[in-house]
Amino acid sequence: MDVDVIVRNAPFIFGGLYLTVQLAVFAIGGGLVLGILLGAARLSRQPWLYYPVSGYVHFFRGLPLLLVIFWLYFLIPVITGRNLNEFAAAVIAFIVYEAAYFSEIVRAGIQSVSRGQRMAGLSSGMTGVQTLRHVILPQALRTMVPSLVTHSVVIFQDTSLAYVIGLREFLRRVNLVDAREARSLELYLFAGLVYFILCSAGTFTGKRLERKNRERKVR
Amino acid sequence: MGLLNYNFDWSVLWRAPYGQMMIQGIFTTVHLSLIAWGLALVLGILIGVLRTQPWVPGRIAGAVYVQVFRNTPFLVHLFFWYYAAPLILPVSGQQWLYDKVPNYAYWAGVAGLGMYTASRVAEQFRSGFSSIPADQYRAAYASGLRTFQVYRWVIIPYGFRLILPTITTEFLTCFKNSALTMTIGVMEITHTAYYIDSFTWHGLETTTAASLVYLTIAWIVIAVMGQVEKRVYIPGQIRKAG
Numbered sequence: 001m002d003v004d005v006i007v008r009n010a011p012f013i014f015g016g017l018y019l020t021v022q023l024a025v026f027a028i029g030g031g032l033v034l035g036i037l038l039g040a041a042r043l044s045r046q047p048w049l050y051y052p053v054s055g056y057v058h059f060f061r062g063l064p065l066l067l068v069i070f071w072l073y074f075l076i077p078v079i080t081g082r083n084l085n086e087f088a089a090a091v092i093a094f095i096v097y098e099a100a101y102f103s104e105i106v107r108a109g110i111q112s113v114s115r116g117q118r119m120a121g122l123s124s125g126m127t128g129v130q131t132l133r134h135v136i137l138p139q140a141l142r143t144m145v146p147s148l149v150t151h152s153v154v155i156f157q158d159t160s161l162a163y164v165i166g167l168r169e170f171l172r173r174v175n176l177v178d179a180r181e182a183r184s185l186e187l188y189l190f191a192g193l194v195y196f197i198l199c200s201a202g203t204f205t206g207k208r209l210e211r212k213n214r215e216r217k218v219r
Numbered sequence: 220m221g222l223l224n225y226n227f228d229w230s231v232l233w234r235a236p237y238g239q240m241m242i243q244g245i246f247t248t249v250h251l252s253l254i255a256w257g258l259a260l261v262l263g264i265l266i267g268v269l270r271t272q273p274w275v276p277g278r279i280a281g282a283v284y285v286q287v288f289r290n291t292p293f294l295v296h297l298f299f300w301y302y303a304a305p306l307i308l309p310v311s312g313q314q315w316l317y318d319k320v321p322n323y324a325y326w327a328g329v330a331g332l333g334m335y336t337a338s339r340v341a342e343q344f345r346s347g348f349s350s351i352p353a354d355q356y357r358a359a360y361a362s363g364l365r366t367f368q369v370y371r372w373v374i375i376p377y378g379f380r381l382i383l384p385t386i387t388t389e390f391l392t393c394f395k396n397s398a399l400t401m402t403i404g405v406m407e408i409t410h411t412a413y414y415i416d417s418f419t420w421h422g423l424e425t426t427t428a429a430s431l432v433y434l435t436i437a438w439i440v441i442a443v444m445g446q447v448e449k450r451v452y453i454p455g456q457i458r459k460a461g
């Protein structure tokens with residue numbers, strides 16, 4: 001074992017971790033916003049809204065994220081006629097893909113709010129959208145938060161896939177150091193450990209929020 | 220705009236030698252995920268049993284396994300199996316495996332994918348086993364079965380039926396994750412699509428075709444499993460959504 005290889009390359013590797021975190025923040029934020037829109041649309045009674053959005057969700061849930069990254073990497077330059085940098089391409093792919101997953105969490109969350117709440121909102125003169133925004137969503141968010149946190153951990157792990165389009169995030173940099181120094185065992189164990197520590201914190205938070213929710217319901 | 224001006228050339232999909240490569244890629248994806256799935260089921264049942272037994276070291280080992288896999292990216296596991304695992308073998312170094320096992324990347328992929336999926340499957344089995352009414356255990360023990368027999372004849376068949384819907388989802392996750400083995404050089408369909416692009420500059424066509432392959436197989440699996448679920452449905456069982 002040669003732990004020194006990590007110390008020597010620490011600035012380089014942790015620069016990659018910073019990029020990973022940035023990517024995760026964009027992916028989670030964008031995915032959540034789009035996911036809420038899609039989730040609400042899937043509960044709509046309007047067929048022109050319901051069917052295309054359901055198709056979207058099923059389409060992306062059936063594909064590997066890796067393939068979606070590639071696919072958009074090829075497709076976006078064709079549509080816009082301009083080349084994208086890797087970071088933007090990765091962010092777009094993550095938002096498009098994870099929104100499909102987020103929308104399912106959002107849908108389940110909205111459905112968990114009792115129907116009386118919606119009726120009360122409508123009968124006090126709010127429109128459907130206003131009821132959703134002021135009455136249903138605030139309550140739904142509370143039940144959704146644990147699953148949102150858990151899924152955010154998954155997204156954080158998924159950012160390592162940006163590796164394939166050459167983005168120099170954490171895992172890519174570990175890989176590059178390995179190519180130069182040939183210290184696979186130490187480097188990949190270290191990479192796994194870093195991911196494990198960060199993700200465990202997230203998983204733990206998710207579990208605790210879930211328990212809190214359960215206690216609140218019992219009362 | 221660009222999409223109209225883009226010169227689509229779908230013939231890359233069947234032109235020699237790319238057509239044959241695409242078909243081989245589809246087959247590789249399918250058997251890779253099936254073998255990994257078999258490994259995941261076996262391991263998953265074992266860990267699921269460990270986690271529902273009173274034996275404390277077993278429970279701890281099972282919990283550690285699941286937590287480690289849940290909190291690390293799959294790609295790290297693949298890299299570990301492909302780059303690092305050959306180093307810790309007792310035989311002389313990395314080169315040995317690469318030389319002796321002609322498609323080592325494939326087997327590293329199977330090991331990584333199987334063990335990763337096992338951690339997810341194990342959680343499903345655990346929830347399945349623990350939602351079986353305690354009477355079933357008692358009845359099985361009371362009729363004179365030993366622990367192994369209880370699991371073999373009562374708990375595993377019962378639990379399997381309970382969790383079949385989620386197990387289908389896990390298979391699809393496994394099937395989709397198989398795309399990641401391209402990073403260690405396995406020529407499955409995603410890699411093939413990308414590879415052909417490097418000769419023809421027609422990656423959009425090949426990745427679109429690859430997407431359709433994934434969707435088609437996923438839909439077939441969902442349809443088949445839907446039928447299977449109907450047949451193994453336990454009367455009185457509350458169906459889980461999803």
